[in-house]
Amino acid sequence: MSFSFSKEAIDDLKSQIDIVDVVGRSVQLKRAGANYKGNCPFHNEKTPSFVVSPQKQIYTCFGCGASGNAISFVMQYYNLAFNEAVEKLAGEYGITLQKNTRNDDREKYYEINREAARFFYKSLTESKNPGYTYMQKRGISDQIIKKFGLGYADGNWDSLYKHFKAKGVSEKLLVELGLLSEKDGRYYDKFRDRVIFPIINTSGKVIGFGGRALSNEVMPKYLNSPENKVFQKKNNLYALNITRQDVGKEGHAIIVEGYMDVISLYQNGVRNVAASLGTALTENQAKLINRYTKNIVLSYDADAAGQKAALRGIDVLRQENCKVKVLHVTDGKDPDEFIKKNGREAFVNLVNNAMPYIDYKLEAYKKGLNLATEEGKLDYMKRITQVLKELGPVEADLYIKKIAKNIGIAEGAIKMEISGDNIETKEIPRPALRPDNDEMPLDISSLEATLLKCIFTEPHLVEQMLGQEEIFRGYLSKKIINIIYELYGLYNDFNVGQVNDRLEPKESEELELALDKVVVCGNADEVLNDCINSWQINSLQRQERKLLNMLSLADEETNDDSVRELTIKLMEIQNKIKVFGGNK
Numbered sequence: 001m002s003f004s005f006s007k008e009a010i011d012d013l014k015s016q017i018d019i020v021d022v023v024g025r026s027v028q029l030k031r032a033g034a035n036y037k038g039n040c041p042f043h044n045e046k047t048p049s050f051v052v053s054p055q056k057q058i059y060t061c062f063g064c065g066a067s068g069n070a071i072s073f074v075m076q077y078y079n080l081a082f083n084e085a086v087e088k089l090a091g092e093y094g095i096t097l098q099k100n101t102r103n104d105d106r107e108k109y110y111e112i113n114r115e116a117a118r119f120f121y122k123s124l125t126e127s128k129n130p131g132y133t134y135m136q137k138r139g140i141s142d143q144i145i146k147k148f149g150l151g152y153a154d155g156n157w158d159s160l161y162k163h164f165k166a167k168g169v170s171e172k173l174l175v176e177l178g179l180l181s182e183k184d185g186r187y188y189d190k191f192r193d194r195v196i197f198p199i200i201n202t203s204g205k206v207i208g209f210g211g212r213a214l215s216n217e218v219m220p221k222y223l224n225s226p227e228n229k230v231f232q233k234k235n236n237l238y239a240l241n242i243t244r245q246d247v248g249k250e251g252h253a254i255i256v257e258g259y260m261d262v263i264s265l266y267q268n269g270v271r272n273v274a275a276s277l278g279t280a281l282t283e284n285q286a287k288l289i290n291r292y293t294k295n296i297v298l299s300y301d302a303d304a305a306g307q308k309a310a311l312r313g314i315d316v317l318r319q320e321n322c323k324v325k326v327l328h329v330t331d332g333k334d335p336d337e338f339i340k341k342n343g344r345e346a347f348v349n350l351v352n353n354a355m356p357y358i359d360y361k362l363e364a365y366k367k368g369l370n371l372a373t374e375e376g377k378l379d380y381m382k383r384i385t386q387v388l389k390e391l392g393p394v395e396a397d398l399y400i401k402k403i404a405k406n407i408g409i410a411e412g413a414i415k416m417e418i419s420g421d422n423i424e425t426k427e428i429p430r431p432a433l434r435p436d437n438d439e440m441p442l443d444i445s446s447l448e449a450t451l452l453k454c455i456f457t458e459p460h461l462v463e464q465m466l467g468q469e470e471i472f473r474g475y476l477s478k479k480i481i482n483i484i485y486e487l488y489g490l491y492n493d494f495n496v497g498q499v500n501d502r503l504e505p506k507e508s509e510e511l512e513l514a515l516d517k518v519v520v521c522g523n524a525d526e527v528l529n530d531c532i533n534s535w536q537i538n539s540l541q542r543q544e545r546k547l548l549n550m551l552s553l554a555d556e557e558t559n560d561d562s563v564r565e566l567t568i569k570l571m572e573i574q575n576k577i578k579v580f581g582g583n584k
Helices: 008-016 019-024 070-078 082-092 104-126 130-137 143-150 159-166 171-176 240-250 259-267 281-290 304-319 337-342 344-351 357-362 374-389 393-407 410-420 446-457 457-464 473-493 495-499 507-518 524-553 560-579
Strands: 002-006 029-032 035-038 048-051 058-061 098-100 151-153 178-181 187-188 192-199 207-214 223-225 254-256 273-275 295-297 323-326
Touching: 008 070, 019 035, 019 048, 019 058, 029 560, 035 495, 048 524, 058 524, 070 082, 070 178, 070 393, 082 304, 104 130, 104 143, 104 159, 104 207, 130 151, 130 192, 143 207, 143 259, 159 171, 159 187, 159 323, 159 495, 159 507, 171 178, 171 254, 171 295, 171 393, 207 344, 240 254, 240 273, 254 259, 259 273, 259 337, 295 304, 304 357, 323 357, 337 344, 357 393, 374 393, 393 410, 446 457, 446 495, 446 507, 446 524, 457 473, 457 524, 473 495, 473 507, 495 507, 524 560
Parallel strands: 254 273, 254 295, 295 323
Antiparallel strands: 002 098, 029 035, 035 048, 048 058, 151 192, 178 187, 192 207, 207 223
C-alpha cells in the first residue's frame, strides 16, 4: 500500500514540533539573541554560521547555503525521502498522521516476507544447525547475524510451507513471492538447506530473499526471490537500508557484487557499502545511490564478467553525474577474502587508491590487443575515442599526452581522431532514463492536471510547454508529458487514448481521475498561459521567501559580502516577480 500525506497532515506535524529541538538533537546549539547558532552539520566549518530561528521555525547556513524547515533538516541530515522524514518525526514525537493511501495489496506481501524472515532467523539462531556452523566458519558474529537478520532454511521440503499453512496464508501468494514452488499440484519450500539473506528496501520493508547453498558443489550457488509486485532487483541495493547513513558520513559508497562481501566489510569496519544484488548495476540503482552520494567506488571481481560489469556500471553511474572509481582487490579474489586476510586499513588503502574510471576504461580496452603492432594501435584508438570525447578539454589533453607516450602515437593524430566524423565513434544520444519504480507516487497535482487538460484539448499548445518542463514535478506527469512530446513529434497530433496505451493500468487510471477533476473554462490557450505564469510567479516567490528568511537571520557576525550577495539576489528575484505581474 503506497501513501502520501495531505497538506493538512504536514501542517499538523509542523505545529506540534519545534525546530530547535529537532536540530538540537544532532547539532550543538547556543542562543544568539532571538536565534540559535551552531556549526553546520552539512559542511566543515570552524566558525559557527548555522542559524536556527524558533520564531520562523527555519534554519539557514551562511556558509553553504543550506536552509529549510524541520522536515527538510531531517531529510538532509539522515538522507531520507520526504515521506520517510515525516514518518520519522511523527514517530519520535508520538504524533499520529492521517495518510492518503492507495490499496494495492502490497502491505500483505511485505507482511508475509517479514514473517518468513522471522522464521528463517529463528531457524538459524535458536538451535544447532548447518547454517549457523557455516556462518561461524565464515567468521560472521552473532551481532552481525542479528544486524542483517540472517537466517537458515533447513533441508526439509515443507518447513516453511507448514508454518504458513498453520497461519492460513494462501499457497498462491507464497508461490508468487517465491517462498514456495509448485509441481503437479504439490507445494514445497523453494529455499532448502541454504543460509538466507533478507533483502530490505530503504523504507525498511522485506522485499525478497537470497539463499546461498552451504556447499560450493550445490547448484545454483545462489538462489534469489523471483521478480514480483514488491521485488525488482533493478530498483534496490542490498544492505543500503543499513549502510546509507555511513555512506553519507564517509562521502562515498563502495559497491560490491555479493551479500557476503557487504557483510564481511561491514563487520570489519568498512560500513559505507552496498551490493547490486548479483546483477549488473542498473539505472534505477544508480538513481537510488545518488540520493546519498555522487562518489562511487566499484569493487567487482577481476575476472571477465566482473570487468564487463564494472564497465557497464561506470556508464550507468556517469549518466547520473556520479564520480566513479574502480577498486582492484590485489590479494584475494574478492573483498570478503581480502579484508579477512589483510584487515580494514589495508582495504581502506585500496579504496583510497582506486583507479579513476577513465584510467580503468583505458586499461580495460587494451585487453586482447597487441599494442606493439600498428593494427593493435589502430584497434585501440577505435575503442577509446568515445571515452576521450566525453572528457573536458583540460582532462582530455592530459590523457592524450599519456596515451601518446604509452603507445607511440602522435598527440596531434589522437586529437584528429577524436574530432573526426567517424560514424563508429559518434555518440548516439540516449533517451532520458525513467525511474521504473513501483513505489513511485502517482499523484498528479491540480496545476499539472490543468495543463494536461489544456494540451489534450488543443494539442498544438504542447509547443508552448517547451522549456517549461520543470513545471511537471511528479514521476507520472513527467512520463505523460514525455509521451506527448514523442507523439507530437512523430504525428503532429495526439489524444488521451494514445497516451493511455503507453501507460500502466494504474497510471492510466490516475490520469483519467486527474483530468475528470478539471474543467477548462474559456480559451485553453489563455488558461495554459495563466497556469505557466502563476507557476513562474510562485517559483520566484518561493525563492524570494527563502532569501528573505536568510537575510532575517543575518546578524552582526554574518559576513558583509554574504549579506550583500543575498541582497543582490533578492532584488533580481523581486524584479522578475514584477515582470510576471506578481506582488501587486
